[in-house]
Amino acid sequence: MVTSAWSRWLLWWFSALVVPAVVLLSSCAGSGDAVAAAGPPQRIEVDYSAGIVQGGVSRIPVAQGRRVQLMVRSDVADQVHVHGYDRKVDVPAGGSATIEFVADRSGVFEVELESRSIQLAQLEVS
Ligand SMILES: [Cu+2]
DSSP states (O other), rough: OOOOHHHHHHHHHHHIIHHHHHHHHHHHHHHHHHHHHHHHHHEEEEEEEEEETTTTOEEEEETTOOEEEEEESSSEEEEETTTTTTEEEEOOOOOEEEEEEOOOOOOOEEEETTTTTEEEEEEEEO
């Protein structure tokens, strides 16, 4: 038979330890992402011209959960593709295209000029 003292102790233990731990864990993941995503976006600019990525192809660190604003300038018409997040946008010759997304997946993701299979950058989300 469960005594009332025992059930009170269980209840106390559950509310004192388990509930706050779960709330703490979920708020770490949840509100952290929300704050990062709500903050100013990380702006990344890539310039593709004369057949090369100006300044070279770089691996750009991005904090997971952060909003990213990726702007690609290009002197050729193509499509910009962010792998992993599978975002695509057309870029006109001599123009620019912007992709905005929340970097909620960790890993290294290639940004590519799709039809030319040219790597523009890598996003390292962690
Ligand atoms: Cu691609």
